[in-house]
Amino acid sequence: MSQKLVLIDGHSILNRAFYGVPDLSNAEGLHTNAIYGFLNIMFKILEEEKPEYLAVAFDVHAPTFRHKMYEAYKGTRKPMPEELREQVPVMKEILKAMHITIMEQAGLEADDILGTLAKKAEQAGLEVSLVSGDRDLLQIATDHIKIRIPKTKQGRTEIEDYYAADVLAAYQVTPLQFIELKALMGDTADNIPGVPKVGEKTAQALMVEYGSLDNIYAHVEEISKKSIRESLIEHKDLADLSKTLATIKTDCELQLDYEQARAEGFYTPEAYTLCKRLEFKNLLGRFEKDAAANDSKIAESFRQIEDKKEFLQYLKKAQKQKEIGLWLITEPVDATTKKEELLGVALSVSDEETVFYALTHEKEPEGQLSLFAEAVESVDDTAEITEALQELSAGTDTQIATFDVKHQYDYLDRSSTEQYFDVLIAAYLLNPLKNDYDMEAIASEHLGILIPGRAEVFGKRDFRTLLSEDAGKAMEYACYGAYVSRKGKKVLKDKLEAAGMKCLMEEMEMPLSLVLYDMQKEGVAVKREELKAYGDALVARIEELEQSIHTQAGTEFNINSPKQLGEVLFETMQIPGGKKTKTGYSTAADVLEKLSADYPIVRDILEYRGLTKLKSTYADGLAAFIEEDGRIHTNFNQTITATGRISSTEPNLQNIPMRMELGRQIRKVFIPREGYEFMDADYSQIELRVLAHMSGDEQLIDAYRQEEDIHRITASKVFHTPFEQVTDLQRRNAKAVNFGIVYGISSFGLSQDLSISKKEAAQYIEQYFATYPKVKEFIDKLVADAKEKGYTETMFGRRRPIPELSSSNFMQRSFGERVAMNAPIQGTAADIIKIAMIKVWKALKEEGLKSRLILQVHDELLVETAREEEARVREILTENMKSAADLAVTLEIDLHTGNNWYEAK
DNA sequence: TTCTTCACG
DNA sequence: ACGTACGTGAAGAAA
Numbered sequence: 001m002s003q004k005l006v007l008i009d010g011h012s013i014l015n016r017a018f019y020g021v022p023d024l025s026n027a028e029g030l031h032t033n034a035i036y037g038f039l040n041i042m043f044k045i046l047e048e049e050k051p052e053y054l055a056v057a058f059d060v061h062a063p064t065f066r067h068k069m070y071e072a073y074k075g076t077r078k079p080m081p082e083e084l085r086e087q088v089p090v091m092k093e094i095l096k097a098m099h100i101t102i103m104e105q106a107g108l109e110a111d112d113i114l115g116t117l118a119k120k121a122e123q124a125g126l127e128v129s130l131v132s133g134d135r136d137l138l139q140i141a142t143d144h145i146k147i148r149i150p151k152t153k154q155g156r157t158e159i160e161d162y163y164a165a166d167v168l169a170a171y172q173v174t175p176l177q178f179i180e181l182k183a184l185m186g187d188t189a190d191n192i193p194g195v196p197k198v199g200e201k202t203a204q205a206l207m208v209e210y211g212s213l214d215n216i217y218a219h220v221e222e223i224s225k226k227s228i229r230e231s232l233i234e235h236k237d238l239a240d241l242s243k244t245l246a247t248i249k250t251d252c253e254l255q256l257d258y259e260q261a262r263a264e265g266f267y268t269p270e271a272y273t274l275c276k277r278l279e280f281k282n283l284l285g286r287f288e289k290d291a292a293a294n295d296s297k298i299a300e301s302f303r304q305i306e307d308k309k310e311f312l313q314y315l316k317k318a319q320k321q322k323e324i325g326l327w328l329i330t331e332p333v334d335a336t337t338k339k340e341e342l343l344g345v346a347l348s349v350s351d352e353e354t355v356f357y358a359l360t361h362e363k364e365p366e367g368q369l370s371l372f373a374e375a376v377e378s379v380d381d382t383a384e385i386t387e388a389l390q391e392l393s394a395g396t397d398t399q400i401a402t403f404d405v406k407h408q409y410d411y412l413d414r415s416s417t418e419q420y421f422d423v424l425i426a427a428y429l430l431n432p433l434k435n436d437y438d439m440e441a442i443a444s445e446h447l448g449i450l451i452p453g454r455a456e457v458f459g460k461r462d463f464r465t466l467l468s469e470d471a472g473k474a475m476e477y478a479c480y481g482a483y484v485s486r487k488g489k490k491v492l493k494d495k496l497e498a499a500g501m502k503c504l505m506e507e508m509e510m511p512l513s514l515v516l517y518d519m520q521k522e523g524v525a526v527k528r529e530e531l532k533a534y535g536d537a538l539v540a541r542i543e544e545l546e547q548s549i550h551t552q553a554g555t556e557f558n559i560n561s562p563k564q565l566g567e568v569l570f571e572t573m574q575i576p577g578g579k580k581t582k583t584g585y586s587t588a589a590d591v592l593e594k595l596s597a598d599y600p601i602v603r604d605i606l607e608y609r610g611l612t613k614l615k616s617t618y619a620d621g622l623a624a625f626i627e628e629d630g631r632i633h634t635n636f637n638q639t640i641t642a643t644g645r646i647s648s649t650e651p652n653l654q655n656i657p658m659r660m661e662l663g664r665q666i667r668k669v670f671i672p673r674e675g676y677e678f679m680d681a682d683y684s685q686i687e688l689r690v691l692a693h694m695s696g697d698e699q700l701i702d703a704y705r706q707e708e709d710i711h712r713i714t715a716s717k718v719f720h721t722p723f724e725q726v727t728d729l730q731r732r733n734a735k736a737v738n739f740g741i742v743y744g745i746s747s748f749g750l751s752q753d754l755s756i757s758k759k760e761a762a763q764y765i766e767q768y769f770a771t772y773p774k775v776k777e778f779i780d781k782l783v784a785d786a787k788e789k790g791y792t793e794t795m796f797g798r799r800r801p802i803p804e805l806s807s808s809n810f811m812q813r814s815f816g817e818r819v820a821m822n823a824p825i826q827g828t829a830a831d832i833i834k835i836a837m838i839k840v841w842k843a844l845k846e847e848g849l850k851s852r853l854i855l856q857v858h859d860e861l862l863v864e865t866a867r868e869e870e871a872r873v874r875e876i877l878t879e880n881m882k883s884a885a886d887l888a889v890t891l892e893i894d895l896h897t898g899n900n901w902y903e904a905k
Numbered sequence: 906t907t908c909t910t911c912a913c914g
Numbered sequence: 915a916c917g918t919a920c921g922t923g924a925a926g927a928a929a
Binding site for chain 1: 908909912913914
């Protein structure tokens with residue numbers, strides 16, 4: 001058996017894959033569909049052929065001789081879409097990482113490289129498979145050179161194979177004649193003009209009859225069809241040019257280094273890391289076992305300390321270190337609670353030394369006393385270890401790098417945050433668009449090292465199980481955490497500094513992490529019984545509505561199912577209001593509301609929807625989160641949002657009903673503890689004020705100086721109406737435009753919101769911009785700057801990348817533009833309230849007050865206030881919120897107190 | 906797991 | 915011509 005060479009036409013396959021694979025992108029916003037498709041095709045071919053050698057050819061972007069000839073003839077080539085262009089360098093990077101030979105040479109097209117290499121290999125006695133999406137290559141086919149054309153359809157890749165005989169069978173011409181066939185018929189995709197009026201059929205007939213281009217012209221007078229004959233004669237120059245264009249060179253000065261082109265050693269750690277970054281989860285398996293061998297080098301320096309005394313001494317010694325990495329592993333005590341216990345401590349002091357200690361926990365004796373109870377020296381050493389950790393982390397002599405510090409404050413010194421650096425927060429600031437920031441991702445993206453992933457190590461096990469089942473793995477996993485934290489700090493700190501976010505990190509996010517920790521720890525008291533009663537009260541009405549809806553529909557169905565509901569309303573009942581979504585009928589509230597006037601059943605459905613939402617999400621949902629202390633401890637997440645806001649989960653306490661009275665009643669179950677009251681302060685239109693400041697628009701700033709209803713003033717200015725005569729409608733419209741500006745205005749969006757025509761909406765916007773000209777200037781500049789830099793920035797330097805801005809897709813690009821307008825405004829407002837939170841928290845703490853900050857809802861702070869401290873807390877909130885930022889307009893707040901959250905709003 | 910809907914700012 | 919307002923999280927259904 002002779003040896004085999006696989007040659008791949010890089011751009012052509014990438015192109016095929018780009019159009020054949022649905023749009024994909026990773027968390028960085030990089031499009032990846034073409035790369036994904038390419039790799040799939042390549043792996044498929046490799047598995048089929050098992051070749052000895054492999055090379056990929058690319059065009060160099062500089063125009064080649066053939067292009068120039070063509071461009072001289074007719075314009076330029078169609079540009080490559082940006083989504084594809086950005087994938088080319090990454091594709092090459094991944095091929096390089098896989099040690100696959102890339103052939104490219106200025107002045108040579110990929111076709112010529114492929115043709116030359118194929119012919120040379122054939123002469124050397126190899127079997128050649130040439131993979132391309134381009135039928136042009138068929139002219140190269142012989143008995144030993146197989147042209148393979150992959151077709152991607154419906155996610156499946158099928159490959160058409162052509163030896164010389166197959167070309168003859170398919171086109172009735174030999175591969176060499178195929179060149180002239182192409183020259184006659186042309187190829188728009190390949191920019192070969194061809195002879196006008198000669199298409200595939202005519203060209204084929206001519207070639208079959210005359211055998212060559214020369215022979216056709218020798219007998220051109222015999223051609224019966226007048227129009228074809230004349231076109232051939234008139235456009236002989238085009239035929240000749242086309243032949244030159246269509247001919248692939250096979251005699252270039254080019255050598256393939258067969259040693260380097262060996263088809264082996266693809267699965268390198270670099271390639272694995274890249275695949276991971278590109279989020280090709282199902283390709284990762286190919287790399288894993290080879291990559292695993294490489295992991296162990298770092299892990300060789302990891303060790304476990306078994307003896308508690310030894311570990312305590314180690315912690316003491318570590319206090320002399322200036323920089324350490326520390327990672328504490330905690331897990332909930334059991335599935336019923338959020339309460340966690342400390343399971344392990346990993347400490348990394350240098351590249352050579354990272355250690356791990358596993359804590360022991362005394363377990364309650366179950367059932368009868370064991371005979372061996374005396375023999376088991378199982379004591380809970382949490383207290384001792386915690387004490388040592390507190391000592392280690394107190395003061396600023398030892399800088400501690402860690403991952404997710406908020407989850408570890410239980411065991412650390414909390415008198416300041418200056419000694420901590422959280423690589424999780426740093427990674428978030430550097431790119432807030434990612435879905436998760438696990439240790440593996442940070443290690444690979446920022447340190448370029450490969451570490452075993454959580455899923456890989458744990459499977460479905462938790463850390464506790466892992467410790468008992470595979471202590472070595474558990475130790476290694478924990479140590480990686482400390483190691484990556486310590487190493488990552490240096491890199492991330494530099495990156496933050498370079499991006500101008502050092503201050504944001506050190507003075508805003510790190511202190512905030514402790515504030516959020518305290519808020520979570522504090523929680524908020526909820527009246528369990530009242531919440532239950534609220535839910536029960538809903539049930540009766542829900543059941544009544546369910547009956548009524550089923551009766552009116554004449555059929556029993558699941559009202560909660562949009563699919564069934566759509567079918568019942570728009571098919572069974574024949575209610576007009578047609579399709580909307582790709583999966584079926586839309587039954588969203590705005591659709592149903594338009595129908596509710598005419599159809600009683602629709603009114604019932606809307607009411608039903610509202611009530612079941614309250615029951616499931618709030619009544620039942622919240623009840624499940626009340627802990628033993630009678631309080632709900634939400635998670636405040638600091639590394640989720642794209643704009644810098646914080647988010648709340650398990651449960652979400654940032655979306656408790658407010659706008660509708662019935663829902664709002666739920667707020668009555670949130671109560672202060674005995675002897676306390678709630679004090680709630682929210683910023684008044686903080687985003688619009690931020691807009692006024694950032695744009696510097698004198699009119700808008702002036703409007704705020706008047707301390708009057710801003711929407712009314714806007715209406716007065718925009719509609720040229722005296723302030724007192726502004727109608728409610730005018731005010732509502734002005735308010736919608738104000739909101740629209742903050743969201744990244746579009747006439748369509750505004751028209752939807754106000755139920756007016758796009759044209760009218762556009763007029764409002766125009767008038768608004770005429771009133772506030774600098775606002776227009778400002779948001780235009782935001783978009784322009786973002787396009788140039790690829791990201792937007794808040795007043796405090798927080799960045800948000802906007803990859804969509806370079807999209808060739810209108811929808812995506814428009815989205816990017818709206819985001820560019822919104823993110824700096826929403827983000828700056830988020831920054832301001834974060835500053836306020838830190839200031840309020842500090843003031844309460846420094847003055848030794850009992851009152852506590854417990855909730856944040858984007859522009860609102862809730863303080864559980866000791867009654868005797870009311871006056872002082874009022875001052876603290878007011879002062880600190882107002883002075884959180886120095887803007888051209890004042891920051892105003894609305895502040896209320898009450899015996900529950902309902903009263904305090 | 907993904908989609909649809911809906912609660913909040 | 916394209917088809918949306920910005921930012922979240924949770925529940926239930928469908929796939």
